[in-house]
Amino acid sequence: MDLTQFLLAWRTIPLRDREVVDALVHPDHSQASPALQHALARWPGSYYWSDEPDGRHLVLTRPLARRREAWALHLTLFVATLVTTTLAGAVFSGAVPYDPNPFDLFTGAYPFPPHVAQAWAAGLEFSLPLVTILLAHELGHYVTARSYDLDVSPPYFIPVPLVPSFIGTMGAFIRLRTVLSDRRQLLDVGVAGPIVGFIVAVPVLAFGLALSHPLPGHGEQGGLLLAIGSDTAGLGDSLVTLALRHLIFGSVPAVRVHVLGFAGWIGMFVTMLNLLPIAQLDGGHILYAALPRWHQRVALAFWVLVIVLGRFWPGWYVWGFLVLALSRGRLAHPPVLDVHRPLPPGRRGVAWVALLLFVVTFTPVPFRI
Numbered sequence: 001m002d003l004t005q006f007l008l009a010w011r012t013i014p015l016r017d018r019e020v021v022d023a024l025v026h027p028d029h030s031q032a033s034p035a036l037q038h039a040l041a042r043w044p045g046s047y048y049w050s051d052e053p054d055g056r057h058l059v060l061t062r063p064l065a066r067r068r069e070a071w072a073l074h075l076t077l078f079v080a081t082l083v084t085t086t087l088a089g090a091v092f093s094g095a096v097p098y099d100p101n102p103f104d105l106f107t108g109a110y111p112f113p114p115h116v117a118q119a120w121a122a123g124l125e126f127s128l129p130l131v132t133i134l135l136a137h138e139l140g141h142y143v144t145a146r147s148y149d150l151d152v153s154p155p156y157f158i159p160v161p162l163v164p165s166f167i168g169t170m171g172a173f174i175r176l177r178t179v180l181s182d183r184r185q186l187l188d189v190g191v192a193g194p195i196v197g198f199i200v201a202v203p204v205l206a207f208g209l210a211l212s213h214p215l216p217g218h219g220e221q222g223g224l225l226l227a228i229g230s231d232t233a234g235l236g237d238s239l240v241t242l243a244l245r246h247l248i249f250g251s252v253p254a255v256r257v258h259v260l261g262f263a264g265w266i267g268m269f270v271t272m273l274n275l276l277p278i279a280q281l282d283g284g285h286i287l288y289a290a291l292p293r294w295h296q297r298v299a300l301a302f303w304v305l306v307i308v309l310g311r312f313w314p315g316w317y318v319w320g321f322l323v324l325a326l327s328r329g330r331l332a333h334p335p336v337l338d339v340h341r342p343l344p345p346g347r348r349g350v351a352w353v354a355l356l357l358f359v360v361t362f363t364p365v366p367f368r369i
Helices: 034-040 070-094 116-147 183-210 238-251 257-272 282-290 293-308 315-326 345-361
Strands: 006-016 017-025 046-052 055-061 154-159 171-172 213-214 223-228 231-235 254-256
Touching: 006 254, 017 254, 046 282, 055 116, 070 171, 070 223, 116 171, 116 183, 183 238, 183 257, 183 345, 213 315, 223 238, 223 257, 231 345, 238 257, 238 345, 257 345, 282 345, 293 315
Parallel strands: 223 254
Antiparallel strands: 006 017, 017 055, 046 055, 154 171, 213 254, 223 231
């Protein structure tokens, strides 16, 4: 497809998965003339406009051959995660006793009740909404990346036994197997997951709290309480959970959370963790896209904050060092192809929305046992 008649200058950047063309549009066609629109309709890929100091640019992407995905692996991990989270849900609902030995599940020594089908059905009240939230989050990333013709993997789910993760999963992730063209792409891909996941998690949390039971008090514990076998864990409040709890129950000192409500709470927790502006978490992508020069300093400050918060909940230590390990000891963000291309004004509003989501989902002390 030849667009040269509409352009003043252009450069083509060949990448393994695609070709990126940065084109300065002729002033006669900078407002998307009918002739240019007709030509772009036949472009074999994606494109968008960029207003820059020297004029209007078109950023065009021509995808090359796509790699074959290991769909059997993705499906196996998804099904395994559904099984482990359903088992966790059955424990939370009281249908299956809690066994802290993870090997009992494989040796046949796990204390399953006689009516296994009923127990698994009870567990689905937790696993289905939780997996749906995780899937929505990752599909937000995946669909946005594919809309830019980026080489991205389908979601990898991470199933784990009830020890060390008592919810049956460590979440899910996708792999971006290419460099992004500019900060607009980085922001869009980074923010899509938390926004979509949050939108799905809010009604799950609201309906789950509506099914929960108010308590006059539970010893010294108050707020959101989750039964785990014979033990009770306290769930920390974010602004979202606090608002919904008071909207539904008023000033009741304690609420025993239904498993559906716990799935929604986990959805908020996952959103908050991913929006931490550190390294290559979603929040790190968004911060680098909005303020690339400030990224490393802000990331370091938040990593220190996470370690300090570990004094009140040890899980913060685990998360802080896990992020550091996955980023190979670097809190800095890898560059995009053109870091100097300006971020569209509307995208800065999206970055503020992401900051608001982080504020309303932030839970300083997530668990109290």
